[in-house]
Amino acid sequence: MALLETRGVTVHYGKSLAVEDVSLRVEEGDVVSIIGANGAGKSTLLRALMGLKPVTDGEIFFGDEKIDGMRTNEIVKRGLILVPEGRRLFPYLSVLTNLRLGASLVEDKDEIEKTLKDVYRLFPRLKERRNQKAGTLSGGEQQMVAIGRGLMGKPKLLCMDEPSLGLAPIVVEAVGEAIKDINGKGVTVLLVEQNVHLALEVASSCYALQVGRVVMSGDMDTMRSSDVVKKAYLGG
Amino acid sequence: MNALSRFAADKTRSAGYGILVVAVILLGVIPLLMESLYSLHILVMVFFYVIAALSLRAIVISGQFPLGHAAFMGVGAYASGMAAKWLHLPPELTIPGAAVFTMIIGVMVAVSFSRLRALYYAMGSLFLGVAIIQILNAGGTWTGGYSGFSGITPMFGNSKVSWYYAALGLMILSAAALYRFEFSRIGTNMKAISQSHLVAESVGINEAKYRILAVAIGSFFVGLAGAGYAHYMGTIATSSYNFMATMWLFMYVLVGGVNNFFGPIVGSFILILIPEYFRSLKTYSPFISAGILFLFVYLMPGGFAGLIQAAVARVKSWRRERARDVAAD
Amino acid sequence: MEQVVATIFNVLILSSMYILVALGFAFLFNMLGILNLAHGAVYMVGGYIGFALINSAGVNPWVAILIATLIMAGFGVVLERFCFRPFTGDFNRIVMVGVGINVVLQTAVNALLGTRMQALPSFFDGYLRFGVVSVSYQRITIFLIGAALLVLVSWFVRRTKHGQQMQAISQDIEGAALSGINVHRVSALACAIGSGMAALAGCLMGSYLMLSPYMGDLMLIKALVLVILAGIGSIGGIFVTGLILGGLDAVAPVIFDGAVADAIPYIVVVVVLLLRPRGFFGREA
Numbered sequence: 026m027a028l029l030e031t032r033g034v035t036v037h038y039g040k041s042l043a044v045e046d047v048s049l050r051v052e053e054g055d056v057v058s059i060i061g062a063n064g065a066g067k068s069t070l071l072r073a074l075m076g077l078k079p080v081t082d083g084e085i086f087f088g089d090e091k092i093d094g095m096r097t098n099e100i101v102k103r104g105l106i107l108v109p110e111g112r113r114l115f116p117y118l119s120v121l122t123n124l125r126l127g128a129s130l131v132e133d134k135d136e137i138e139k140t141l142k143d144v145y146r147l148f149p150r151l152k153e154r155r156n157q158k159a160g161t162l163s164g165g166e167q168q169m170v171a172i173g174r175g176l177m178g179k180p181k182l183l184c185m186d187e188p189s190l191g192l193a194p195i196v197v198e199a200v201g202e203a204i205k206d207i208n209g210k211g212v213t214v215l216l217v218e219q220n221v222h223l224a225l226e227v228a229s230s231c232y233a234l235q236v237g238r239v240v241m242s243g244d245m246d247t248m249r250s251s252d253v254v255k256k257a258y259l260g261g
Numbered sequence: 262m263n264a265l266s267r268f269a270a271d272k273t274r275s276a277g278y279g280i281l282v283v284a285v286i287l288l289g290v291i292p293l294l295m296e297s298l299y300s301l302h303i304l305v306m307v308f309f310y311v312i313a314a315l316s317l318r319a320i321v322i323s324g325q326f327p328l329g330h331a332a333f334m335g336v337g338a339y340a341s342g343m344a345a346k347w348l349h350l351p352p353e354l355t356i357p358g359a360a361v362f363t364m365i366i367g368v369m370v371a372v373s374f375s376r377l378r379a380l381y382y383a384m385g386s387l388f389l390g391v392a393i394i395q396i397l398n399a400g401g402t403w404t405g406g407y408s409g410f411s412g413i414t415p416m417f418g419n420s421k422v423s424w425y426y427a428a429l430g431l432m433i434l435s436a437a438a439l440y441r442f443e444f445s446r447i448g449t450n451m452k453a454i455s456q457s458h459l460v461a462e463s464v465g466i467n468e469a470k471y472r473i474l475a476v477a478i479g480s481f482f483v484g485l486a487g488a489g490y491a492h493y494m495g496t497i498a499t500s501s502y503n504f505m506a507t508m509w510l511f512m513y514v515l516v517g518g519v520n521n522f523f524g525p526i527v528g529s530f531i532l533i534l535i536p537e538y539f540r541s542l543k544t545y546s547p548f549i550s551a552g553i554l555f556l557f558v559y560l561m562p563g564g565f566a567g568l569i570q571a572a573v574a575r576v577k578s579w580r581r582e583r584a585r586d587v588a589a590d
Numbered sequence: 591m592e593q594v595v596a597t598i599f600n601v602l603i604l605s606s607m608y609i610l611v612a613l614g615f616a617f618l619f620n621m622l623g624i625l626n627l628a629h630g631a632v633y634m635v636g637g638y639i640g641f642a643l644i645n646s647a648g649v650n651p652w653v654a655i656l657i658a659t660l661i662m663a664g665f666g667v668v669l670e671r672f673c674f675r676p677f678t679g680d681f682n683r684i685v686m687v688g689v690g691i692n693v694v695l696q697t698a699v700n701a702l703l704g705t706r707m708q709a710l711p712s713f714f715d716g717y718l719r720f721g722v723v724s725v726s727y728q729r730i731t732i733f734l735i736g737a738a739l740l741v742l743v744s745w746f747v748r749r750t751k752h753g754q755q756m757q758a759i760s761q762d763i764e765g766a767a768l769s770g771i772n773v774h775r776v777s778a779l780a781c782a783i784g785s786g787m788a789a790l791a792g793c794l795m796g797s798y799l800m801l802s803p804y805m806g807d808l809m810l811i812k813a814l815v816l817v818i819l820a821g822i823g824s825i826g827g828i829f830v831t832g833l834i835l836g837g838l839d840a841v842a843p844v845i846f847d848g849a850v851a852d853a854i855p856y857i858v859v860v861v862v863l864l865l866r867p868r869g870f871f872g873r874e875a
Binding site: 077098102106107109112113114116125126128129174 | 765768774
């Protein structure tokens with residue numbers, strides 16, 4: 026059984042179609058990526074997964090549970106967590122408070138402290154900056170807070186929406202390492218990226234979205250050798 | 262738009278014109294049919310409030326919320342009343358003068374806040390409105406202070422029937438002018454702004470200019486309504502122009518339906534006449550107004566106009582289906 | 591001297607009451623953008639419930655105030671659940687429902703208790719005297735309760751989990767939902783706390799000044815003044831603007847006649863807003 030499965034998911038923005046009949050599977054332990062240009066419907070799909078945007082058609086399963094129609098906090102509680110596009114931190118709260126708020130649904134205090142230590146180990150920079158307001162950090166550091174906040178909720182599946190957006194190449198590299206590290210600890214990752222190089226580097230399989238539809242899917246070798254991907258994203 | 266749907270649109274539009282003509286004729290003959298001067302008095306009030314509600318909507322469709330709009334009605338009322346009483350000017354002169362004066366004050370606020378988000382204009386208008394009320398309260402004998410301003414120069418020898426036709430005429434003229442404005446190119450641009458700031462900017466529409474223009478027009482007409490109303494009543498008080506009064510103007514617009522030009526007209530009639538009908542409930546009668554509000558909030562989100570539109574759409578789809586069925590046969 | 595001390599106490603009492611009411615309004619306004627036009631009426635009804643319990647049912651004043659606060663906190667939950675939550679993001683309908691609730695509460699009080707001004711009885715008799723100056727225990731108590739509550743609320747918002755969740759929602763509502771925060775539940779809690787504080791302020795003001803069915807309309811505007819002048823998103827700023835407005839309201843009558851004194855604060859507010867349209871501590875660009 027797949028950890029996450031969408032069956033024929035369709036989402037509208039007002040009257041216009043943003044995601045059409047998308048079916049995808051994410052197996053436990055994998056890093057799956059979704060690539061596609063701006064406006065291909067990637068973010069909308071993630072928002073639909075999280076219950077931030079209602080699906081007009083289709084079903085979403087997480088484990089053996091149907092989660093479409095659930096409220097966001099209920100979905101988060103089941104271990105499906107999104108690190109959103111644009112990070113969406115709480116800019117006037119400290120880094121530490123931002124991280125702790127990510128554990129809003131975790132009851133066990135010791136568990137929270139343990140996860141916090143893990144996050145600090147993954148991003149030592151955050152420990153140094155823990156009392157600073159999140160809004161005063163650099164873009165890369167803010168991305169670390171966003172990922173850290175996601176991890177604090179103890180995800181089974183961590184979705185990341187464009188974590189490399191607006192970051193310097195060397196920071197993108199670090200984000201890639203972090204993703205591998207997170208996956209190594211047993212967390213399944215669904216990575217939505219425009220930066221195909223990053224996606225190809227860390228993912229084991231991949232879906233390509235174009236104007237709301239899945240146009241290609243397969244494991245990384247297939248994708249890498251595909252003419253479509255080469256033409257569209259890798260510059261020939 | 263293809264020929265068929267244009268034909269359908271024309272048909273609904275001409276039906277609309279038909280209703281409008283009938284309504285105007287009906288309002289025109291009411292004084293001949295009705296004995297009760299009190300009923301005429303209520304209708305005169307409704308006419309003035311229709312102008313005020315329409316003027317409010319003129320600003321709202323530009324994406325702004327003048328939370329002190331009723332105070333501007335007060336500016337018109339006190340300006341005209343004071344000019345007529347203390348300067349002994351004829352009301353025929355002070356009423357339009359007061360409308361222009363109100364417009365100038367409105368524009369001053371709009372200019373100050375035009376570069377900021379709509380919320381700040383809303384608050385600027387609200388607080389200025391409160392300040393205006395308080396200044397009028399502090400005006401001593403000039404404004405009558407808390408006890409109200411009386412002895413405003415009367416017109417038409419205080420004849421209710423004359424006032425009825427004058428107010429009706431003023432309402433129709435104002436409505437026609439505001440209608441022309443809304444469906445002019447300027448009005449269309451203004452609506453575009455309220456829909457999306459970014460789009461409007463990217464096609465080169467000067468946002469601030471249009472917002473100020475909307476406020477100018479809205480303030481002019483609310484000043485006009487206030488001034489006319491003051492000379493009709495003879496006595497006015499600041500409590501008619503406070504924040505809650507503004508909120509009621511908003512209610513007239515929203516109950517009628519903010520997306521339709523005729524919404525404020527219908528809304529004013531509904532929210533003034535229906536509670537008036539239940540006047541015998543005395544202390545309890547405001548419950549009727551509140552009940553109407555809840556009815557619209559929970560059951561008719563588009564206001565009265567939305568209700569009509571939904572009904573029209575349903576009839577149309579029913580007709581279409583029937584036509585299809587007939588064709589299938 | 592007598593006058594000076596009395597004025598200082600007026601400033602402190604008015605400021606703390608204004609801040610209590612404004613904070614409750616600001617919670618919902620900052621978190622969800624809800625313009626809660628029923629907030630003033632909640633304040634007014636809180637005062638009348640306290641009055642009715644003491645005068646008609648003979649309840650101990652302290653208990654009466656506590657009951658009034660709890661009743662209106664419960665009402666706040668209902669308000670959030672059935673009047674605001676269904677219309678999140680729909681400014682027009684939230685304004686309509688707020689006006690509707692306002693009318694219902696005012697009319698109910700008018701019908702049940704009449705439009706006559708009423709006052710809550712004193713909880714404490716006697717005066718605290720130092721030298722030539724004396725201050726009634728009543729005023730001291732009102733101020734102390736107000737101040738204690740403000741300290742408590744600031745602590746709650748800054749230090750507790752739910753308080754921080756409230757801050758998170760006002761800073762980024764979607765980020766909050768994605769962190770697993772139950773936005774609806776926290777909003778209901780915020781509305782309950784805000785309504786309870788308003789009701790308590792209503793009781794205290796009812797014993798300090800008088801109760802009137804329309805006192806909520808004026809207080810609502812004062813709350814708006816505090817929130818807007820502080821700057822949208824700023825909770826701490828409300829304490830500063832509360833002191834300023836309380837100061838103006840308490841000092842102006844000492845210098846000017848009644849109606850002029852009422853006008854001065856609002857003229858100042860308009861001037862300040864023209865100079866600093868985004869308020870003193872506003873967070874948005």
